[in-house]
Amino acid sequence: MDELDINILKLLEENGRLSHEEIGKLLHISRPSVHQRVGKLEKSGVIKGYRGIVDWSRLDQKIKVLVSVKVVSQGFQEAAGKIISIQIPGVNIIECQRMAGEWCMLLKVRVTSPEVLTLLLDEILRIPDIKETSTTFILSTIYEDGMKGS
Numbered sequence: 001m002d003e004l005d006i007n008i009l010k011l012l013e014e015n016g017r018l019s020h021e022e023i024g025k026l027l028h029i030s031r032p033s034v035h036q037r038v039g040k041l042e043k044s045g046v047i048k049g050y051r052g053i054v055d056w057s058r059l060d061q062k063i064k065v066l067v068s069v070k071v072v073s074q075g076f077q078e079a080a081g082k083i084i085s086i087q088i089p090g091v092n093i094i095e096c097q098r099m100a101g102e103w104c105m106l107l108k109v110r111v112t113s114p115e116v117l118t119l120l121l122d123e124i125l126r127i128p129d130i131k132e133t134s135t136t137f138i139l140s141t142i143y144e145d146g147m148k149g150s
Contacts, residue, residue: 001046004029008037009046016050053145061092061110064138065117067124068103075129076104082127083107090116103134 004027011023018026020034027034041047056062071079076098083105084096090112097106111117117135124130142148 001041005037005041005046008034009041012038012047012050056092056110060112061090063111063113063117064141065109065111066136066138067107067109067121068099068134068136069105069107069124070102070131070133071104072129072131073104079127079129080105083124086120086123088116088119088123091120 007027008023011018011026020031020038023038024031024034038047056064069079069083080096080098084093086093092110093107094110095106095108097108098104099106109117109120111120121133121135124133
């Protein structure tokens with residue numbers, strides 16, 4: 001992988017809908033060269049896929065929180081599976097990360113209100129292997145998903 005591949009990845013991370021033609025123009029290389037490089041990056045697994053980045057605030061999920069979770073270690077996988085399968089209207093678990101340190105797991109969650117967040121926390125605490133949670137409200141986003149916050 002060279003600097004040109006890195007630049008292609010940066011452009012795709014900013015806008016996954018860029019055509020190979022547009023990338024070629026921005027980087028001053030031919031479309032077939034971009035096509036070949038992107039194909040290699042996809043085949044090698046460097047590019048895992050393409051997705052839309054959702055503005056959840058337009059769907060009334062304006063509140064974003066981080067939920068730290070302590071789990072009994074032998075029950076981690078089962079507890080994580082139960083957490084990410086929780087279905088509550090107005091709650092969207094965006095990420096679930098395994099952590100090293102005091103907290104075992106970190107969830108990034110979007111909610112419509114503090115009330116539905118309370119329902120989520122209550123559900124999490126009903127899971128037998130969960131010891132404790134701690135919630136931090138995100139006030140604003142500076143940089144996320146390869147993009148500056150708004």
